[in-house]
Amino acid sequence: MCGGHTMIKIIGCLVILGASTMAGFIYSERLKYRVFQLNEVHRAIYQLQNEITYVHALLPDAFKSVAQKSKEPIRELFNKTSELLSDNEYENVYEAMNSAMNLTKSRLYLNSDDMNVILDLSKTLGESDIEGQNSIFTLTIANLKKQIKISEEFMHKNMKMYRYLGFSFGATLVIVLI
Amino acid sequence: MLDVSLLFKIGATGILIIIIDKVLKSGGKEDIAVVANLAGIILILMMVINLISKLFTSVKTLFQF
Numbered sequence: 685m686c687g688g689h690t691m692i693k694i695i696g697c698l699v700i701l702g703a704s705t706m707a708g709f710i711y712s713e714r715l716k717y718r719v720f721q722l723n724e725v726h727r728a729i730y731q732l733q734n735e736i737t738y739v740h741a742l743l744p745d746a747f748k749s750v751a752q753k754s755k756e757p758i759r760e761l762f763n764k765t766s767e768l769l770s771d772n773e774y775e776n777v778y779e780a781m782n783s784a785m786n787l788t789k790s791r792l793y794l795n796s797d798d799m800n801v802i803l804d805l806s807k808t809l810g811e812s813d814i815e816g817q818n819s820i821f822t823l824t825i826a827n828l829k830k831q832i833k834i835s836e837e838f839m840h841k842n843m844k845m846y847r848y849l850g851f852s853f854g855a856t857l858v859i860v861l862i
Numbered sequence: 863m864l865d866v867s868l869l870f871k872i873g874a875t876g877i878l879i880i881i882i883d884k885v886l887k888s889g890g891k892e893d894i895a896v897v898a899n900l901a902g903i904i905l906i907l908m909m910v911i912n913l914i915s916k917l918f919t920s921v922k923t924l925f926q927f
Contacts, residue, residue: 841889841890842889845885845889845891848885849882849885849886852878852881852885853882855878856878856879856905859878860875860905862871
């Protein structure tokens with residue numbers, strides 16, 4: 685075979701292999717981000733509880749001050765919720781939180797179970813006395829802890845798998861194409 | 863004369879399919895591992911289907927009087 689031809693072939697194979705390996709790595713990073721964001725939400729929920737039980741802040745203000753203390757994607761979620769609540773566009777907290785979640789969906793790596801835990805909290809926020817809200821907070825935090833545990837186990841189990849799979853699929857593709 | 867590189871190709875694909883199967887099974891995704899195995903079988907079948915069709919045509923010409 686002539687020289688230039690094989691060179692292009694080799695480079696193309698390497699590009700495919702590199703791309704698929706990278707895809708595997710990027711996909712495995714998502715699992716890490718999910719754990720990170722869940723931990724961030726966990727902390728933010730504690731702060732929200734403090735804002736409500738001790739400071740007696742209004743919900744938009746409480747969301748805003750929690751957002752200021754949180755890291756990026758979660759900060760945007762709480763900020764959006766606060767804005768939507770103070771705009772008075774929605775009937776209840778649940779709808780505002782839901783649409784804020786839809787707006788920030790592209791940057792949240794949480795799955796639907798995690799989102800449901802947070803949305804369940806927003807269903808009862810502002811519709812009960814402090815004691816009632818506190819019990820809902822306790823429930824939410826317990827559920828979040830469960831989700832964090834699940835997501836950590838999932839991360840440890842699957843992170844390596846996605847990396848190996850990315851490489852293997854790339855190698856299979858290269859062999860088929862050769 | 864049979865092309866030897868095809869044998870190497872089939873061998874390499876087989877090894878990679880085994881690796882994918884092992885990795886998926888260790889990750890607890892048995893159902894996807896089965897699908898990957900099936901995909902591997904189809905892949906290798908598609909590689910050899912030309913040879914098989916050639917074999918059949920040559921057998922057919924043997925019995926044509």
